[in-house]
Amino acid sequence: MAKALRFSFSYLPELAGTFLAPLLIVLLCLPxxxxxxxTxxxxxxxxxxxxxxxHYGWRWASLTTLVSVLILNWCFVPPYYTFDVHDASFFISFVVMVVLGLLISLLSEQSKQQLKRLRYAMSQTRGMYMLAKGLGQRQSWSQQCAYAAKLLSRRLGAAVQVVQGQQPAAAAEQAVLPVGSPATAWILVPPAFLTSHPTLLHTAxxxxxxxxxxxxxxxKAQQDRVKAQLEQQKAMLLRSLSHDLRTPxxxxxxxxxxxADPELQLSTAQRQQQAQNIYQQSQILNQHFEKVLELSKAQLTGHHIQLTDFSSDDLVAGALARRGEKATELTASLHCSAAESLSGDLELLEIALANMLENALYHGAAPxxxxxxxxxxxxxxxLTNTVNDQAPSNRDKGHGLGINICRAVAGLHQGSFEIQSxxxxxxxxxxxxxxR
Incomplete structure (x- = not known):
C-alpha cells in the first residue's frame, strides 16, 4: 500500500498536467x-x-491529447455536456487534433533525444579535450596516470583507477582496460560505463x-643527447691531452x-736546475692526470647522477678541499655570496667549482x-675575476681540461657552462x- 502511494505521488505533476490542466483551460474558456x-x-x-x-515525454502528451479532445467535446460541441456529435465536421476537427497532438509529441520526443545525444557528445568531447590537455602539461608517467584517474572519476561520477605495472587481479565489480601494447598501465572502471561511455574510455x-x-x-632522445655530449667531451679530451701534455x-x-748524456759536461748548478725543471714539469703532469681522472669520473657517471640537496657553503668547502695546496691563496681573495640551497650531484659540482677557481687563479687576478x-x-x-694582462700564458697548467670538465658536469645536469668576457x-x- 505504501509503495503504491509513493508511486502515485511521484507521478503527481504528470497526472495533474494530463487531467487537470486541459480541464482548467476549458473551464476558463467556458464563459x-x-x-x-x-477550434x-x-x-x-x-x-x-x-x-x-x-517536459514529460510523448506518452503523457498523447494521453493529454485524448483527454483534451474528450473535454472539448463535452463542453464546447453541441449538444453540450454529452459525447454526442451531431455535426460530422467536428469529427474531422477531432481527428486532426489527435493527429497533431500525437505528431507534436513524437517530434518533441525526437528533439529531446537529439538534444540528449548532442549533450552527451559535447560532454565526451570536453572530457577528451581536458584529458589530452592535462596529459600534455604533466611530465612524468605517474602524474599522467593520476590525472587520468582523477578526470575519469569526475566525468563518470564513479571511482576509476589507473594502475601501473603488472595487470591487477580482476574483480567482479570492475572492468580492466589495458593501456598500450604491451600494456604499461591498466584502467579499472565499473563495467556499466563500458557501454554508457565507451568513447571516453577508449580515448583515454x-x-x-x-x-x-x-x-x-x-x-631516449635525452639519452642520445647525453651520449653525443660524452663523445664530444672525449674528442675534446684527446685534443686537450695532445696540447697540454706535450709541453711539460x-x-x-x-x-x-x-x-743522461755522458759527453755533456754540466756543472752542479746546471744539474740542479735541470732536476728542478724535471720536478716542476712532473708536478704539472700530475695535475693534468688528476684532471683527466676527474673528467673520466664525470663521463663515466653517465646520466645516472646522484641528485641531493645541499648548501652552497658545503659546495665551496668541498671544492677548496680538492685544491688543498691552493686553498689558502684562494680563500684570501674569494668573496662568496650568502649561503643558498642548491640541488644536484654534489661531488660533480665540487669538481666543476674546483676547476673554475683554479682557472681563475691561474689566468686572472683577485678579487x-x-x-x-x-x-x-x-x-x-x-665566478667573476679581473683580467691579468701581465700574467704569462699558462696553457700548460690545465686551462683547457678545466673547461672541458666544467662543460661535462654541466651537460650531465642538462645545463650549460659559458665564459663571458x-x-x-x-x-x-x-x-x-x-x-631546477
Missing amino acids: LRAWISP DVAMLQLLWVAWQAQ QSLLAQSYAQLELRE LATIMGASSML FELQMGQKASAFYIR CPKLQQITAVLEWP
Whole structure:
C-alpha cells in the first residue's frame, strides 16, 4: 500500500498536467463559449500538449491529447455536456487534433533525444579535450596516470583507477582496460560505463598509450643527447691531452736527456736546475692526470647522477678541499655570496667549482667574486675575476681540461657552462647553470 502511494505521488505533476490542466483551460474558456469556436480552444489545448511533450515525454502528451479532445467535446460541441456529435465536421476537427497532438509529441520526443545525444557528445568531447590537455602539461608517467584517474572519476561520477605495472587481479565489480601494447598501465572502471561511455574510455586508453610512447621517445632522445655530449667531451679530451701534455713532457725529456748524456759536461748548478725543471714539469703532469681522472669520473657517471640537496657553503668547502695546496691563496681573495640551497650531484659540482677557481687563479687576478643561488627555473654558479694582462700564458697548467670538465658536469645536469668576457670592466665571468 505504501509503495503504491509513493508511486502515485511521484507521478503527481504528470497526472495533474494530463487531467487537470486541459480541464482548467476549458473551464476558463467556458464563459466565452458564445464568442469563441471549439477550434480556438483546441489550439490552446494543443499548445499545452506541446509543453507537456517537452517536459514529460510523448506518452503523457498523447494521453493529454485524448483527454483534451474528450473535454472539448463535452463542453464546447453541441449538444453540450454529452459525447454526442451531431455535426460530422467536428469529427474531422477531432481527428486532426489527435493527429497533431500525437505528431507534436513524437517530434518533441525526437528533439529531446537529439538534444540528449548532442549533450552527451559535447560532454565526451570536453572530457577528451581536458584529458589530452592535462596529459600534455604533466611530465612524468605517474602524474599522467593520476590525472587520468582523477578526470575519469569526475566525468563518470564513479571511482576509476589507473594502475601501473603488472595487470591487477580482476574483480567482479570492475572492468580492466589495458593501456598500450604491451600494456604499461591498466584502467579499472565499473563495467556499466563500458557501454554508457565507451568513447571516453577508449580515448583515454589511446591518449595514455600515446603519452607513454612520447615519454619513452623523449627519454631516449635525452639519452642520445647525453651520449653525443660524452663523445664530444672525449674528442675534446684527446685534443686537450695532445696540447697540454706535450709541453711539460718535452721539457722532461729534454732535461733528462741532458742529464743522461755522458759527453755533456754540466756543472752542479746546471744539474740542479735541470732536476728542478724535471720536478716542476712532473708536478704539472700530475695535475693534468688528476684532471683527466676527474673528467673520466664525470663521463663515466653517465646520466645516472646522484641528485641531493645541499648548501652552497658545503659546495665551496668541498671544492677548496680538492685544491688543498691552493686553498689558502684562494680563500684570501674569494668573496662568496650568502649561503643558498642548491640541488644536484654534489661531488660533480665540487669538481666543476674546483676547476673554475683554479682557472681563475691561474689566468686572472683577485678579487674573485663567487655567487651561487637559484633563479626562476635554474640553479647557477657565477665566478667573476679581473683580467691579468701581465700574467704569462699558462696553457700548460690545465686551462683547457678545466673547461672541458666544467662543460661535462654541466651537460650531465642538462645545463650549460659559458665564459663571458667584459672588456670595458676588464673582467671574465664563468657561469655554470643547470635546471631546477
